[in-house]
Amino acid sequence: MATQSPPLSPWQPPPDFQPVTSALEGITVYAPRPKEAQIESPVVYKCPNCGATTQYDVAAGGVACEHCGYTLPVSGEKVGRQAEEYEFTLDALKQAQQTWGTTHQMMHCDSCGAEILIPPGALTVTCPFCASNEVGVRAAAVSQIRPNTLIPFKVTPEMTHARAKEWLGKGWFHPKALANNAVIDRFSGIYLSFWTFAARIESRWKAEVGYERTERFYDASARTWRTRVVIDWRWEDGRVDLSIADLLIPGNSHVSRVILDKLLPFNLNELVEYDPDFLAGWQAQAYDIPLADAWDQGKEVMRDRAKNACRLDIHSPHVRNFSMVADFADEAWRYSLLPVYLAAYRFENKVYQVMVNGQTGSVAGQKPVAWWKVWLAIAALLLPGLALGLVGLLLIAVGIGIIPLGVALILLMIGGFISLKIYQQAVASEAA
Numbered sequence: 001m002a003t004q005s006p007p008l009s010p011w012q013p014p015p016d017f018q019p020v021t022s023a024l025e026g027i028t029v030y031a032p033r034p035k036e037a038q039i040e041s042p043v044v045y046k047c048p049n050c051g052a053t054t055q056y057d058v059a060a061g062g063v064a065c066e067h068c069g070y071t072l073p074v075s076g077e078k079v080g081r082q083a084e085e086y087e088f089t090l091d092a093l094k095q096a097q098q099t100w101g102t103t104h105q106m107m108h109c110d111s112c113g114a115e116i117l118i119p120p121g122a123l124t125v126t127c128p129f130c131a132s133n134e135v136g137v138r139a140a141a142v143s144q145i146r147p148n149t150l151i152p153f154k155v156t157p158e159m160t161h162a163r164a165k166e167w168l169g170k171g172w173f174h175p176k177a178l179a180n181n182a183v184i185d186r187f188s189g190i191y192l193s194f195w196t197f198a199a200r201i202e203s204r205w206k207a208e209v210g211y212e213r214t215e216r217f218y219d220a221s222a223r224t225w226r227t228r229v230v231i232d233w234r235w236e237d238g239r240v241d242l243s244i245a246d247l248l249i250p251g252n253s254h255v256s257r258v259i260l261d262k263l264l265p266f267n268l269n270e271l272v273e274y275d276p277d278f279l280a281g282w283q284a285q286a287y288d289i290p291l292a293d294a295w296d297q298g299k300e301v302m303r304d305r306a307k308n309a310c311r312l313d314i315h316s317p318h319v320r321n322f323s324m325v326a327d328f329a330d331e332a333w334r335y336s337l338l339p340v341y342l343a344a345y346r347f348e349n350k351v352y353q354v355m356v357n358g359q360t361g362s363v364a365g366q367k368p369v370a371w372w373k374v375w376l377a378i379a380a381l382l383l384p385g386l387a388l389g390l391v392g393l394l395l396i397a398v399g400i401g402i403i404p405l406g407v408a409l410i411l412l413m414i415g416g417f418i419s420l421k422i423y424q425q426a427v428a429s430e431a432a
């Protein structure tokens with residue numbers, strides 16, 4: 001009879017260990033459980049009074065219930081340009097929270113590929129970027145870096161239409177009927193993703209710099225002394241330190257850069273700390289230009305600015321063989337949401353884009369041009385010079401002075417310059 005030994009209590013792994021795949025059959029291997037990402041439960045926006053859905057109300061500056069009027073102000077501590085920035089380290093990226101803390105659903109547009117976060121139960125499912133209805137909605141936790149800061153909407157949805165109408169009526173080279181006949185779609189308020197970058201750039205430049213010198217020389221053919229300007233070239237170098245803060249780079253490739261540029265600036269002094277309350281009932285746009293790519297764009301802009309600063313360091317208009325080495329230090333980034341209203345409007349069977357800055361109320365967009373007005377203006381600008389030039393030529397033919405021809409040339413140059421500016425403005429106003 002076998003002796004009964006007391007049952008061995010099996011070895012227990014420490015509480016924060018878990019079994020992992022083992023290379024040896026029959027042997028269980030334990031390893032520390034990976035630290036779970038902090039996933040906070042998203043805020044559900046229901047009125048504590050009546051149970052209706054609440055949303056962020058621009059005029060009230062808080063989360064409000066349309067049904068019973070209950071309003072809860074959002075603290076949104078103002079941090080402005082002093083808002084915390086992150087270094088470009090893996091640690092900083094890991095620390096950046098990966099969820100937005102909202103119950104927004106991800107909407108994917110099959111037409112333009114944009115991904116937009118829409119509030120739960122949103123009634124309209126139209127892509128705000130391309131106005132397509134071919135959208136798919138799926139509930140997905142936003143597994144992106146959480147924004148650090150945002151600028152709350154200040155312009156109410158009710159104000160957008162009047163602003164856009166006023167903007168449509170401005171400018172003389174657009175169709176006269178534009179302001180009255182344009183049919184503007186409903187504006188959709190959306191928070192757009194922006195990266196902001198800061199860095200110190202130490203640049204060393206080297207170039208051949210030319211200096212003008214007047215010298216006398218003997219003109220052998222005319223048998224006389226004359227003066228002429230010569231340029232002496234010499235190698236120079238220098239160092240320029242430049243600090244750039246709050247450089248904005250859009251995080252989205254579906255918004256027209258041309259229009260977005262016209263919509264800037266935002267007043268970054270009004271940045272507040274991110275709070276999901278601001279997004280209640282509003283759309284937001286998840287970035288599709290990741291941090292690393294945006295930083296590449298940002299560095300390019302900074303390099304250009306450093307180059308300009310170096311050129312200003314050279315006190316001569318004559319420069320050749322310019323080269324520059326730029327060292328970046330103290331690089332930091334921030335991720336912000338900025339408020340914009342998007343809409344399309346129809347005019348004479350064509351669709352144009354228009355945007356309203358949700359903070360400042362400034363409007364930018366595409367505007368059709370009445371080209372006959374542009375050509376008429378250009379003709380009016382060039383005609384006096386041309387006419388005077390003809391008269392001048394006739395006068396020279398009969399041997400009377402060169403002065404009218406000179407005046408004609410000056411008039412043509414001025415007229416040509418203004419014409420070019422008008423033409424460029426007209427082209428720019430149709431661009432998107």
Ligand SMILES: [Zn+2]
Pocket residue numbers: 047048049050051052065066067068069070
């Ligand atoms: Zn209520």
Ligand SMILES: [Zn+2]
Pocket residue numbers: 109110111112113114127128129130131132
């Ligand atoms: Zn779309």
